Amino acid sequence: MSTDTQFAIGQRWLSNTETELGLGAIIRVDFRSIEVLYPATEESRIYTKADAPLTRLTFTEGEMVKSQEGWSLCVESITEQQGVLIYHGVREDTKQATTLAEPNLDHHIRLNQPEKRLFNYQFDHPKWFDLRHGSLTNEHAHAKSDTIGLVGARIELIPHQLHIASEVGRRYAPRVLLADEVGLGKTIEAALIIHQQILTGRASRVLIVVPDTLLHQWLVEMLRRVNLAFAIYDESRCVALEDESDNPFDNDQLILCGLNWLTSNPKRQQQIQETSWDLLVVDEAHHLAWSADEPSLEYQTIEKLAEATPGVLLLTATPDQLGHESHFARLRLLDPARFYDYAAFIKEESQYTQLAEAVAPLIEGDELSAEQTAQLTALAPEIMAQFDDLNSTENRDAILHQLIDCHGTGRLLFRNRRAAIEGFPSRHLHAYPLPKPELYENDEITSLTEALYPERQPALADVWLDADPRVKWLLNLLPDIKPEKVLLICASAATAQQLAELIRMRTGIRQAVFHEGMSIVERDKAAHYFADPEDGAQILLCSEIGSEGRNFQFAHHLVLFDLPLSPDLLEQRIGRLDRIGQTQDIQIHVPVIEESAQSVLLKWYHEGLNAFEQTCPTGGKVFDTVEETLVMNCLTPFDTELQQELIEQSQQLNAELKAKLDAGRDKLLELNAAGVGRVDTLLEQIVAQDSASELPKFAGRLFDAIGIVQEEKGQDCFILRPSESMIGHLPGLDPEGMTVTYRRRTATTLENVHFLTWDHPLIHHAMEMVMTDIYGKSSVGFVADTSQPKGAYYLETLFVLSAKAPAALQLERFLPPTPIRLCLDAKSQPSDLDTTAHRPLGRKVATQLVQALTPQLQQHLQHARELAHKQANHVLGEAMNAMQTTLGGEVQRLKDLQQQNPAIRDSEIEFIDIQMAALTKVLQESDVQLDAVRVLVNNP
Ligand SMILES: Nc1ncnc2c1ncn2[C@@H]1O[C@H](COP(=O)(O)OP(=O)(O)OP(=O)(O)O)[C@@H](O)[C@H]1O
Numbered sequence: 031m032s033t034d035t036q037f038a039i040g041q042r043w044l045s046n047t048e049t050e051l052g053l054g055a056i057i058r059v060d061f062r063s064i065e066v067l068y069p070a071t072e073e074s075r076i077y078t079k080a081d082a083p084l085t086r087l088t089f090t091e092g093e094m095v096k097s098q099e100g101w102s103l104c105v106e107s108i109t110e111q112q113g114v115l116i117y118h119g120v121r122e123d124t125k126q127a128t129t130l131a132e133p134n135l136d137h138h139i140r141l142n143q144p145e146k147r148l149f150n151y152q153f154d155h156p157k158w159f160d161l162r163h164g165s166l167t168n169e170h171a172h173a174k175s176d177t178i179g180l181v182g183a184r185i186e187l188i189p190h191q192l193h194i195a196s197e198v199g200r201r202y203a204p205r206v207l208l209a210d211e212v213g214l215g216k217t218i219e220a221a222l223i224i225h226q227q228i229l230t231g232r233a234s235r236v237l238i239v240v241p242d243t244l245l246h247q248w249l250v251e252m253l254r255r256v257n258l259a260f261a262i263y264d265e266s267r268c269v270a271l272e273d274e275s276d277n278p279f280d281n282d283q284l285i286l287c288g289l290n291w292l293t294s295n296p297k298r299q300q301q302i303q304e305t306s307w308d309l310l311v312v313d314e315a316h317h318l319a320w321s322a323d324e325p326s327l328e329y330q331t332i333e334k335l336a337e338a339t340p341g342v343l344l345l346t347a348t349p350d351q352l353g354h355e356s357h358f359a360r361l362r363l364l365d366p367a368r369f370y371d372y373a374a375f376i377k378e379e380s381q382y383t384q385l386a387e388a389v390a391p392l393i394e395g396d397e398l399s400a401e402q403t404a405q406l407t408a409l410a411p412e413i414m415a416q417f418d419d420l421n422s423t424e425n426r427d428a429i430l431h432q433l434i435d436c437h438g439t440g441r442l443l444f445r446n447r448r449a450a451i452e453g454f455p456s457r458h459l460h461a462y463p464l465p466k467p468e469l470y471e472n473d474e475i476t477s478l479t480e481a482l483y484p485e486r487q488p489a490l491a492d493v494w495l496d497a498d499p500r501v502k503w504l505l506n507l508l509p510d511i512k513p514e515k516v517l518l519i520c521a522s523a524a525t526a527q528q529l530a531e532l533i534r535m536r537t538g539i540r541q542a543v544f545h546e547g548m549s550i551v552e553r554d555k556a557a558h559y560f561a562d563p564e565d566g567a568q569i570l571l572c573s574e575i576g577s578e579g580r581n582f583q584f585a586h587h588l589v590l591f592d593l594p595l596s597p598d599l600l601e602q603r604i605g606r607l608d609r610i611g612q613t614q615d616i617q618i619h620v621p622v623i624e625e626s627a628q629s630v631l632l633k634w635y636h637e638g639l640n641a642f643e644q645t646c647p648t649g650g651k652v653f654d655t656v657e658e659t660l661v662m663n664c665l666t667p668f669d670t671e672l673q674q675e676l677i678e679q680s681q682q683l684n685a686e687l688k689a690k691l692d693a694g695r696d697k698l699l700e701l702n703a704a705g706v707g708r709v710d711t712l713l714e715q716i717v718a719q720d721s722a723s724e725l726p727k728f729a730g731r732l733f734d735a736i737g738i739v740q741e742e743k744g745q746d747c748f749i750l751r752p753s754e755s756m757i758g759h760l761p762g763l764d765p766e767g768m769t770v771t772y773r774r775r776t777a778t779t780l781e782n783v784h785f786l787t788w789d790h791p792l793i794h795h796a797m798e799m800v801m802t803d804i805y806g807k808s809s810v811g812f813v814a815d816t817s818q819p820k821g822a823y824y825l826e827t828l829f830v831l832s833a834k835a836p837a838a839l840q841l842e843r844f845l846p847p848t849p850i851r852l853c854l855d856a857k858s859q860p861s862d863l864d865t866t867a868h869r870p871l872g873r874k875v876a877t878q879l880v881q882a883l884t885p886q887l888q889q890h891l892q893h894a895r896e897l898a899h900k901q902a903n904h905v906l907g908e909a910m911n912a913m914q915t916t917l918g919g920e921v922q923r924l925k926d927l928q929q930q931n932p933a934i935r936d937s938e939i940e941f942i943d944i945q946m947a948a949l950t951k952v953l954q955e956s957d958v959q960l961d962a963v964r965v966l967v968n969n970p
Pocket residue numbers: 184185186187188191210211212213214215216217218219346347578579580581605606609610611
């Protein structure tokens with residue numbers, strides 16, 4: 031501060047040494063000293079005039095200034111009255127011409143432009159520049175990375191899941207059927223897709239509809255696996271929320287509700303349809319039965335939601351469970367344009383074998399012979415015409431995708447089979463033929479239910495337990511295999527309850543039941559009691575509802591007290607144990623009464639289909655053909671000839687269907703689903719990120735600067751706690767402290783530990799805190815680079831290229847905020863100065879340095895700006911290309927499909943064209959802003 035400075039009351043000054051005081055006002059001036067009041071912090075200071083560490087805050091034409099009343103003015107001209115500046119201009123809110131005198135400037139004004147801070151000597155520690163740069167660079171890399179939304183999930187890295195999740199999760203408004211066989215991780219795949227959609231801004235309102243029995247399991251999986259807190263909506267919650275808003279579903283962004291509840295509740299259906307969703311997820315979608323004359327209520331409920339929601343994920347392990355027509359209808363629900371006619375769909379399916387054969391050489395990587403090329407051209411002339419070079423990997427991949435898409439169900443149906451995935455334990459059948467008790471000797475059985483479940487005859491309700499040999503067998507089995515846990519599934523709730531009561535009375539063995547007569551909370555309690563490894567139940571007795579979706583893979587023994595009349599249902603039952611995470615072979619115990627309907631089923635499943643020891647994807651189809659004979663044989667179990675005929679017919683049919691599936695539909699689906707060869711790079715990227723030290727190092731510095739204390743806790747874990755010097759509130763940081771780890775292995779074993787990755791909200795919020803605040807906007811420091819001259823100075827600048835667009839355009843796909851860092855030497859030339867080892871300059875020296883160099887620094891800044899614009903143009907060009915390739919590809923796909931299917935509307939293609947035009951405009955209007963400056967002096 032020079033001695034001839036003219037101080038005047040009312041002028042506004044900033045402290046160079048105590049920047050946290052805010053904007054001060056001079057309230058007294060005398061011969062030697064001045065007094066400054068800082069209204070924002072209600073403090074005052076007296077300085078000697080000669081060396082007051084103050085900088086006057088002034089604005090120039092074109093700048094926006096804020097008044098104490100809160101309105102802002104764009105400065106057009108400036109006058110002075112008794113040493114105080116008067117800003118003239120137009121108010122932003124009223125558009126009226128007005129004036130704002132310097133004393134009336136907002137006390138809270140913080141200089142946030144780097145240049146202004148630099149030339150007003152408002153310096154921070156130079157480390158903040160690095161943290162700004164690091165945060166911007168890491169956020170940008172994360173937004174562009176293929177691993178966003180995947181790397182942060184608390185899961186083991188399983189290739190087929192990651193492939194599906196990355197294929198689908200990056201799409202705009204994905205509409206797919208996830209149909210992996212039972213227990214291969216569809217819930218996890220859905221979680222990964224939802225997570226990616228949310229992190230990339232593609233979706234924010236998500237509705238998950240599941241069977242009521244699975245609500246809690248989904249809630250836990252979403253929170254535990256991907257940190258997403260869904261809210262369960264049921265009638266009582268809706269009633270409670272009705273006071274707060276007209277539509278209860280407006281109260282949360284992420285909602286989970288039961289299908290049965292929704293279907294039976296017209297008022298809630300109406301409300302849920304009136305709110306808008308970005309993504310709808312429906313689990314166990316085989317419940318959505320459909321036929322042209324009689325679509326089920328469930329189907330209609332979901333259909334209405336699916337029509338109004340851009341993204342739809344349907345999950346089922348058994349897509350054909352309620353018939354092939356229903357399967358078609360679910361595909362239609364996803365893509366009505368592509369699946370418009372059942373007859374056309376059937377015809378198309380019949381061509382899958384031909385298609386699978388034709389694409390085989392493309393997958394194998396073999397050179398195409400003239401004959402193979404001709405075969406492909408005959409199948410899809412319009413696609414083949416687009417490609418000249420059939421041997422480039424890129425082209426072959428593109429042809430394969432387009433073929434599977436146009437002629438198969440490639441883009442919207444993903445099905446992985448166990449057969450193609452390694453590491454599943456074996457399943458062993460233990461059949462126990464038991465003598466028929468007199469009680470069940472009834473020559474007059476006419477109904478199938480009676481034949482299959484004789485114990486359910488009302489007349490036998492009180493006596494069957496004593497007479498049925500399966501009961502005695504069960505009471506012997508439990509102590510025999512103790513302490514092994516046993517899951518027992520039977521068809522009816524009454525049977526499960528009666529058996530449980532008997533076990534309780536006769537043995538004292540700890541047991542729990544799980545059936546439709548219990549509330550959701552009671553069922554979850556029972557499942558937890560069963561899961562408890564030490565004090566839990568040895569046996570859980572479930573009615574059929576326990577056979578769906580639940581995770582019981584900690585048990586290795588399954589008792590099928592009776593068998594269902596549906597191969598898909600049998601697979602669902604076995605799938606409770608035979609799922610990812612099962613560590614031992616699975617023992618399937620089936621007690622059956624000789625010469626009974628159940629003994630027919632046992633023989634049919636085992637000898638006709640081999641459905642106990644292996645999954646049987648063709649079972650449903652065989653059942654459709656032999657149903658009549660099977661039912662007849664169940665009613666006449668003594669007819670061994672008929673039985674032999676049934677078995678032989680089923681074996682033959684099964685073999686034929688399997689061969690067909692292998693060659694046809696499932697082959698295509700598998701090619702598409704498992705991502706063989708295509709998922710390797712992604713896996714490598716995730717593994718590399720898991721083992722890299724960048725995140726722990728960067729997060730350590732970041733937490734340190736923000737004021738979070740980190741303590742090592744052992745086992746690769748740390749405790750994070752807010753300190754008293756935290757610079758602000760960090761969302762997601764537990765004030766009591768939280769345990770975190772950077773190791774996947776630790777995170778998957780210790781469930782209470784937070785898994786910190788670039789996806790984690792705490793890391794994201796911490797970086798955002800730095801990027802949106804003023805820390806590091808301007809700083810001055812020493813560096814020590816021996817390759818550069820001692821005493822030389824440098825200007826380091828950080829620019830950000832960004833554009834603003836409505837969320838619907840998904841701009842971040844192509845242009846997330848992009849940092850551009852430039853370092854110029856005293857000749858304004860780009861320098862590769864090593865800036866890593868730096869330390870701050872004392873404020874006084876820093877101020878003197880910047881004062882002395884102001885004209886040069888201004889020149890360098892101007893030059894840096896020009897260079898940054900050049901680099902930005904290059905980045906923009908790339909973004910524009912990527913956008914045109916991606917969206918142009920989608921337009922081409924629709925045009926190809928349209929040639930086969932006139933139901934694809936021109937408006938769909940136009941929609942993408944409009945998006946492209948809007949994005950082009952947004953990209954053209956992007957802007958390069960200076961984010962931070964740092965002046966460095968070399969002092970090696
Ligand atoms: N990548 C993974 N890492 C850790 N656990 C996993 C992973 N994938 C699946 N699991 C576990 O395996 C079990 C089966 O997964 P999930 O419930 O997603 O299968 P599903 O295909 O939906 O089963 P269903 O067909 O029975 O509905 C669950 O307990 C799940 O938590």
